[in-house]
Amino acid sequence: MIRLLIVDDQRLVRAGLRMLCAPADDLEVVAEAGNGQEATRLAAHLRPDVVLMDLHMPGMDGTEATRRILAERPTTKVVVLTTFDDDDHLYPALTAGACGFLAKDVAPDELLDAIRRAAAGNSPFSPATLRRVVARAVAAETTPDPRAPTEGTRLTRREIEVLTLVGHGLSNPEIADRLHVGVTTVKSHLATMMGKTGTNNRVRLAVLAARMGLLTE
Numbered sequence: 232m233i234r235l236l237i238v239d240d241q242r243l244v245r246a247g248l249r250m251l252c253a254p255a256d257d258l259e260v261v262a263e264a265g266n267g268q269e270a271t272r273l274a275a276h277l278r279p280d281v282v283l284m285d286l287h288m289p290g291m292d293g294t295e296a297t298r299r300i301l302a303e304r305p306t307t308k309v310v311v312l313t314t315f316d317d318d319d320h321l322y323p324a325l326t327a328g329a330c331g332f333l334a335k336d337v338a339p340d341e342l343l344d345a346i347r348r349a350a351a352g353n354s355p356f357s358p359a360t361l362r363r364v365v366a367r368a369v370a371a372e373t374t375p376d377p378r379a380p381t382e383g384t385r386l387t388r389r390e391i392e393v394l395t396l397v398g399h400g401l402s403n404p405e406i407a408d409r410l411h412v413g414v415t416t417v418k419s420h421l422a423t424m425m426g427k428t429g430t431n432n433r434v435r436l437a438v439l440a441a442r443m444g445l446l447t448e
Contacts, residue, residue: 233350236279237263238270238296239312240288244335248283251339258346267291267299274300274307280350282309284329286320294320298327308349313360321360322367330432331355332364354433358400361437365398365446368438385427391445393420397433398440 235258237248245263252258261277264270268291274282282300286293297309310331311324321332331349333342334357345355356364386394389410396406403421407414421436430436440446 233258233281233346234261234277234279235259235346236261236270236274236277236282238265238267238282238288238293239263239285240265241285244285248342251342252346255343258343267293267296270296271299271303275303278304279307281346282307283346284309284311284324286311286313286317286324292320294323294327297324297329301328308352310345310349310355318363318367321364322371325364325368325434325438328431330434332360332434333357334360353403356400356434361400361434364434365437365441369441386424390420390424390427393417394424394436394440394443395445397421398437398446400437 235252237245237260239245239248242265245265249260249263252260261279262273264273266288270282270284271291273279282297284293284297288296293311297311300307300309305328308331309329310333311321311329312335313321313332314335324332331345331354333345333355337345337357348355392410393406396409401409403414403417406417410417421433424436425431428436428439430439
């Protein structure tokens with residue numbers, strides 16, 4: 232059972248998300264929070280597996296709440312729900328540790344799938360949102376990251392192929408199909424790359440792919 236915490240300052244949004252998740256046999260909404268302070272308190276007490284996190288909230292915003300929740304319990308997965316005016320907040324949410332980004336107009340089935348993917352250790356995101364996060368992250372780097380060349384040279388040719396496809400937003404099954412390997416092999420490559428590069432989710436790998444110039448096509 233996936234334990235879920237819903238965080239949004241709008242009651243109607245929270246109610247809609249709860250109603251959407253309630254029929255799923257493998258999901259349990261353990262609580263709702265209307266602001267970041269309440270979210271951090273509930274997360275510490277209830278230890279949810281996944282947090283659906285709004286960014287714009289009064290008092291403590293979603294980015295700071297994400298940072299505090301993950302500082303207390305790093306295994307929690309935070310999936311940010313964004314709108315198209317959130318561009319200035321996406322990169323800070325990434326640096327705070329969010330593992331996924333979904334547009335608030337995402338289809339219900341996609342949202343449920345994203346929760347399950349996050350709980351399984353994947354990084355769910357809308358492809359368009361991923362591109363915006365990556366672009367914002369790269370633009371935010373006023374100086375080149377000195378680790379990037381080292382990271383690139385430490386990766387094998389196959390790992391670079393996997394990294395490129397991650398940067399383009401492909402899922403593990405899609406990468407496996409493209410490279411004619413098993414999904415388990417893809418997961419192994421991802422785990423090895425994260426260890427080599429010090430990244431902890433797919434979004435950060437996508438940012439690395441952009442820094443290395445792998446997404447030019």
